[in-house]
Amino acid sequence: MSAVDRRWRSLLFVPASRPDLAAKAPRSEPDAVVLDLEDAVPAHAKDEARAGLTAVRAELPSGLSVCVRVNPPGTEWFEADVAALPADLAAVVVPKVETVGQLDRLEHLLGDRPVVAGLETVRGVVDARLLLQGPVVGCYFGAEDYVADLGGVRTPDNAEVAHARASVAMAARLGGVPALDMVTLDFGDAERFVLEARQARALGYSGKLCIHPAQVGLANEAFLPSAEELDWARRLLAAFADAGGATIAFEGLMVDEVVAARARAVLATAGDD
Amino acid sequence: MSAVDRRWRSLLFVPASRPDLAAKAPRSEPDAVVLDLEDAVPAHAKDEARAGLTAVRAELPSGLSVCVRVNPPGTEWFEADVAALPADLAAVVVPKVETVGQLDRLEHLLGDRPVVAGLETVRGVVDARLLLQGPVVGCYFGAEDYVADLGGVRTPDNAEVAHARASVAMAARLGGVPALDMVTLDFGDAERFVLEARQARALGYSGKLCIHPAQVGLANEAFLPSAEELDWARRLLAAFADAGGATIAFEGLMVDEVVAARARAVLATAGDD
Amino acid sequence: MSAVDRRWRSLLFVPASRPDLAAKAPRSEPDAVVLDLEDAVPAHAKDEARAGLTAVRAELPSGLSVCVRVNPPGTEWFEADVAALPADLAAVVVPKVETVGQLDRLEHLLGDRPVVAGLETVRGVVDARLLLQGPVVGCYFGAEDYVADLGGVRTPDNAEVAHARASVAMAARLGGVPALDMVTLDFGDAERFVLEARQARALGYSGKLCIHPAQVGLANEAFLPSAEELDWARRLLAAFADAGGATIAFEGLMVDEVVAARARAVLATAGDD
Numbered sequence: 126m127s128a129v130d131r132r133w134r135s136l137l138f139v140p141a142s143r144p145d146l147a148a149k150a151p152r153s154e155p156d157a158v159v160l161d162l163e164d165a166v167p168a169h170a171k172d173e174a175r176a177g178l179t180a181v182r183a184e185l186p187s188g189l190s191v192c193v194r195v196n197p198p199g200t201e202w203f204e205a206d207v208a209a210l211p212a213d214l215a216a217v218v219v220p221k222v223e224t225v226g227q228l229d230r231l232e233h234l235l236g237d238r239p240v241v242a243g244l245e246t247v248r249g250v251v252d253a254r255l256l257l258q259g260p261v262v263g264c265y266f267g268a269e270d271y272v273a274d275l276g277g278v279r280t281p282d283n284a285e286v287a288h289a290r291a292s293v294a295m296a297a298r299l300g301g302v303p304a305l306d307m308v309t310l311d312f313g314d315a316e317r318f319v320l321e322a323r324q325a326r327a328l329g330y331s332g333k334l335c336i337h338p339a340q341v342g343l344a345n346e347a348f349l350p351s352a353e354e355l356d357w358a359r360r361l362l363a364a365f366a367d368a369g370g371a372t373i374a375f376e377g378l379m380v381d382e383v384v385a386a387r388a389r390a391v392l393a394t395a396g397d398d
Numbered sequence: 399m400s401a402v403d404r405r406w407r408s409l410l411f412v413p414a415s416r417p418d419l420a421a422k423a424p425r426s427e428p429d430a431v432v433l434d435l436e437d438a439v440p441a442h443a444k445d446e447a448r449a450g451l452t453a454v455r456a457e458l459p460s461g462l463s464v465c466v467r468v469n470p471p472g473t474e475w476f477e478a479d480v481a482a483l484p485a486d487l488a489a490v491v492v493p494k495v496e497t498v499g500q501l502d503r504l505e506h507l508l509g510d511r512p513v514v515a516g517l518e519t520v521r522g523v524v525d526a527r528l529l530l531q532g533p534v535v536g537c538y539f540g541a542e543d544y545v546a547d548l549g550g551v552r553t554p555d556n557a558e559v560a561h562a563r564a565s566v567a568m569a570a571r572l573g574g575v576p577a578l579d580m581v582t583l584d585f586g587d588a589e590r591f592v593l594e595a596r597q598a599r600a601l602g603y604s605g606k607l608c609i610h611p612a613q614v615g616l617a618n619e620a621f622l623p624s625a626e627e628l629d630w631a632r633r634l635l636a637a638f639a640d641a642g643g644a645t646i647a648f649e650g651l652m653v654d655e656v657v658a659a660r661a662r663a664v665l666a667t668a669g670d671d
Numbered sequence: 672m673s674a675v676d677r678r679w680r681s682l683l684f685v686p687a688s689r690p691d692l693a694a695k696a697p698r699s700e701p702d703a704v705v706l707d708l709e710d711a712v713p714a715h716a717k718d719e720a721r722a723g724l725t726a727v728r729a730e731l732p733s734g735l736s737v738c739v740r741v742n743p744p745g746t747e748w749f750e751a752d753v754a755a756l757p758a759d760l761a762a763v764v765v766p767k768v769e770t771v772g773q774l775d776r777l778e779h780l781l782g783d784r785p786v787v788a789g790l791e792t793v794r795g796v797v798d799a800r801l802l803l804q805g806p807v808v809g810c811y812f813g814a815e816d817y818v819a820d821l822g823g824v825r826t827p828d829n830a831e832v833a834h835a836r837a838s839v840a841m842a843a844r845l846g847g848v849p850a851l852d853m854v855t856l857d858f859g860d861a862e863r864f865v866l867e868a869r870q871a872r873a874l875g876y877s878g879k880l881c882i883h884p885a886q887v888g889l890a891n892e893a894f895l896p897s898a899e900e901l902d903w904a905r906r907l908l909a910a911f912a913d914a915g916g917a918t919i920a921f922e923g924l925m926v927d928e929v930v931a932a933r934a935r936a937v938l939a940t941a942g943d944d
Contacts, residue, residue: 140917140918142917163928164918164927164928164929165917165918165927165928166917167915167916167917167928168916169915169916170915170916170917247841247844247845248845250841251800251841251845254524267929269929269930269933270929272873272875272933273929273932273933273936274844275840275841275844275874275875276844276875276877276936277840277872277873277874277875278872278873279873279933280869280873284833284870284873284874285837285870285873285874285875287557287560287561287833287837288561288833288834288837288838288841289837289841291558291560291561291562292561294548294550295520295523295524295548295561295562298520298547298548298549299520299521299524308925310924310925310926310930311923311924312920312923312924312925313923314923323553324557324558326550326551327545327550327551327552327553327557327558328548328550328557328558329545329548329549329550329558331549336925337925369440369442369443370440370441370442370443371413371415371438371439371440371443372413372437372438374585377584377585377586377587378583378584378585379581379583379585379609379610380583381437381438382436382437382438382440383437383540383542383543383546384542384583386546387542387545387546387552390546390549527797560830560833560834561834564831564833564834564835565834567821567823568793568796568797568821568834568835571793571820571821571822572793572794572797596826597830597831599823599824600818600823600824600825600826600830600831601821601823601830601831602818602821602822602823602831604822642713642715642716643713643714643715643716644686644688644712644713644716645686645710645711647858650857650858650859650860651856651857651858652854652856652858652882652883653856654710654711655709655710655711655713656710656813656815656816656819657815657856659819660815660818660819660825663819663822
């Protein structure tokens with residue numbers, strides 16, 4: 126399973142310095158696991174975490190999509206991180222991508238390894254359209270880093286990231302790659318996670334970064350159509366077919382080819398077409 | 399009446415395959431009627447609808463602004479649609495415009511016929527600033543197609559289209575053309591229609607696409623200043639004039655030339671200046 | 672104190688034609704005072720206001736940051752305004768900046784005087800990234816002028832400016848200059864002012880334009896971290912240090928280096944690092 130084969134709904138991050146947590150990561154059934162060398166690993170522990178990467182990967186099922194998040198290009202750790210990457214990875218997650226020059230350098234260093242690019246600086250977000258190309262097969266929007274770079278403040282209603290969050294999804298569509306939504310730090314607040322996942326799905330995101338196993342199941346469910354949506358889509362398409370494809374009024378909506386296409390997309394997302 | 403003579407508040411779409419509906423369209427007093435060859439006409443009925451266009455147009459009052467929406471550039475129907483356009487049209491509505499190359503081709507095919515461009519793909523929205531030129535005299539934002547292209551989900555609060563909807567209005571201003579807001583599919587929900595129309599007017603839209611005659615009157619009213627707004631504007635300008643144009647406190651607002659200009663704009667929109 | 676030395680939280684505008692108000696301006700302790708030749712001064716009073724500028728400036732403390740807002744480039748008053756600027760200014764506020772050509776002209780006319788650029792037209796907002804360079808050391812978002820130029824309507828929830836307001840803060844970050852948020856015209860509505868200031872701070876704005884002395888204290892407070900934020904940041908950093916920089920659960924949040932960096936930024940903003 127590679128990053129371009131399918132849409133990921135849940136990417137579970139675990140500190141690369143915690144083999145115990147990594148070993149347990151598959152239990153929650155994430156679409157992919159990310160062994161994190163960046164924010165989850167303090168500076169004094171980076172060398173040890175890097176040295177253990179291949180062993181940690183080897184402990185995980187070979188059929189599982191596993192990624193490594195390296196430290197950002199330009200940091201003192203980046204090149205050593207890249208040199209230590211295990212062979213059996215679905216993708217390399219590269220945080221704080223913001224220039225085309227970095228992409229060129231990534232391609233040089235990583236060869237044909239697929240990259241998931243973190244868009245989490247103001248420049249990375251604004252220039253996202255230029256960055257989702259070449260080795261990049263997916264991206265994520267990192268709200269915490271973005272707002273820190275912006276000089277703003279994170280708030281519960283996410284209004285301060287609305288513009289950036291929408292922009293990243295739009296750029297991902299233009300680049301033809303899936304986008305993953307920001308983390309929800311309040312790992313015990315399932316309601317908030319699900320609300321954000323639904324917003325993200327509406328915006329075109331295919332999944333969400335998870336920083337706790339309890340979030341994985343929520344993401345896996347929230348990024349698929351609900352039973353109600355599936356039922357609505359089936360009924361609508363039946364009525365539209367009965368009308369021979371002519372515009373009809375259906376349960377209060379004026380339904381034409383566009384709305385029918387939307388219903389077909391709902392079924393396709395669920396693998397039910 | 400041409401698309402550039404005035405701002406359209408209501409564009410009523412009727413399937414070009416339904417002469418009966420087209421004949422009734424003027425009753426609700428839309429600013430323009432659009433005979434739709436695209437989404438409202440199933441594939442098997444497109445030839446017949448196209449063949450009947452000139453007759454349907456001829457049945458409508460010659461003083462009425464009538465447009466035809468053709469199928470998107472690049473589809474199998476597009477060129478035949480263009481070849482069958484009646485002479486007496488206010489504009490040709492072209493859906494899913496997204497490249498400058500399409501515009502060049504449109505100009506080649508349509509000569510000096512004015513075009514209303516549908517911005518309803520991610521690329522069309524993102525590149526809107528480049529597209530509202532040449533033959534384009536107006537545009538609309540198509541939310542259903544846009545979200546389908548984005549891979550998102552339509553929701554009642556329209557949060558997933560907020561970025562695109564604002565972008566299109568801004569690009570329209572830069573291109574010097576009016577913008578029409580998305581359809582409201584829930585044709586029986588007048589409250590929702592009026593709410594969306596007010597939001598759209600605030601964002602700079604001049605009107606709204608209508609897919610049911612009951613929406614036309616709502617649009618015609620919602621896109622003009624209310625009696626309260628007109629009254630406020632007149633009182634404010636009187637007070638500002640009394641002060642000789644100096645900054646004054648007026649009903650809780652600090653009023654200077656900017657606010658006075660806004661009040662004048664309200665009166666001008668209502669034809670009351 | 673110059674515009675580049677620090678972040679301004681409050682810029683108090685007073686009509687340049689009102690020496691009495693200017694003299695009282697320091698009382699509310701704004702971070703800067705702007706003597707306004709533009710919207711606050713009617714056409715018939717501009718010559719007299721301009722002629723009195725140097726005297727008005729001289730009446731204000733020399734240690735106070737004082738700016739003058741000239742009329743927009745291209746107006747009949749602009750060049751005379753520039754010629755009459757007092758020597759002792761922190762910056763020249765130039766409204767309705769929207770082209771790089773204007774910037775070149777500004778630099779030619781103003782030499783090395785720092786400029787605070789008003790982004791308050793659709794073009795100025797859309798092209799903000801190109802405009803925050805050269806002599807520009809700060810900018811503000813002008814919502815009233817922006818919406819007038821857009822052809823929209825101002826509403827209490829500010830939805831019609833959400834896109835532009837976020838864009839300006841993002842461009843300011845890219846240009847490396849502080850951004851000041853729009854005025855709140857309802858000068859008696861402290862609750863609204865504080866709400867807008869908090870939103871603005873979250874979006875990355877460093878302060879707010881004030882059109883009444885009562886707004887200055889509100890801005891000065893709202894653009895600094897609250898006591899609760901400071902306390903949260905100190906506790907979080909203590910816990911994170913105790914864990915040796917490893918990821919921890921802290922009061923319901925999963926805390927790693929990113930969140931710790933945010934906490935450090937809160938303390939730094941308060942001058943408490």
